[in-house]
Amino acid sequence: MSAAQPRVGVLALQGDVREHLASLSASGVVAVTVRREAELAEVDGLVIPGGESTTISRLLAVFELLDPLRQRIADGMPAYGSCAGMILLADKVLDGRPDQHQLGGLDVIVRRNAFGRQVDSFEEDLPFAGLDDGPVHAVFIRAPWVESAGQAVEVLAVVPETPVAGEAAGRIVAVRQGNVLATAFHPELTGDGRIHRLFAEIVRERA
Numbered sequence: 001m002s003a004a005q006p007r008v009g010v011l012a013l014q015g016d017v018r019e020h021l022a023s024l025s026a027s028g029v030v031a032v033t034v035r036r037e038a039e040l041a042e043v044d045g046l047v048i049p050g051g052e053s054t055t056i057s058r059l060l061a062v063f064e065l066l067d068p069l070r071q072r073i074a075d076g077m078p079a080y081g082s083c084a085g086m087i088l089l090a091d092k093v094l095d096g097r098p099d100q101h102q103l104g105g106l107d108v109i110v111r112r113n114a115f116g117r118q119v120d121s122f123e124e125d126l127p128f129a130g131l132d133d134g135p136v137h138a139v140f141i142r143a144p145w146v147e148s149a150g151q152a153v154e155v156l157a158v159v160p161e162t163p164v165a166g167e168a169a170g171r172i173v174a175v176r177q178g179n180v181l182a183t184a185f186h187p188e189l190t191g192d193g194r195i196h197r198l199f200a201e202i203v204r205e206r207a
């Protein structure tokens with residue numbers, strides 16, 4: 001599967017699939033949708049988009065993708081989850097539905113809808129470890145945050161201590177563990193290609 005231009009899938013069961021496809025294409029990889037096990041087998045990496053984690057979880061079961069996807073992640077396939085995708089990649093979720101499935105791969109505990117029910121969305125500029133050219137403008141939409149992270153997890157961004165941050169101040173919102181990357185926010189919505197380029201780089205190194 002290795003090629004000059006790796007093939008990166010976007011899990012296309014629900015959520016903001018189109019935006020991720022566009023961001024991936026701009027980062028110089030071949031971006032394709034993934035709904036079937038055979039399509040999953042053809043990609044060098046996978047993005048799990050923002051959307052609704054309980055819905056994506058249910059559809060993963062319906063499309064019989066849960067075990068194949070868990071297996072590929074366990075085998076080291078690069079995966080990037082934004083928002084709902086971060087929830088799905090977490091080993092544990094708080095405030096989830098009891099029947100919600102986890103793909104796992106990230107040794108973190110995430111809290112769903114952590115920014116509070118009233119605060120549907122929140123925007124902040126975040127310093128992001130390893131990225132040049134200044135902070136990332138992060139858009140959070142009914143977003144999770146990481147309550148705690150295991151030792152193998154690299155923290156890439158936390159919410160800065162600003163007057164508007166409130167309880168979110170200091171919370172972990174971007175992490176990496178090996179080939180698994182996750183952000184609580186949506187770079188696919190802001191036109192900042194740096195995080196997709198970082199993911200494309202992880203895929204290239206692995207492919």
Ligand code: GLN
Pocket residue numbers: 049050051052053054082083084085087112113141142143144
């Ligand atoms: N609150 C959503 C969930 O639980 C995530 C929201 C998002 O992806 N923008 O999945």
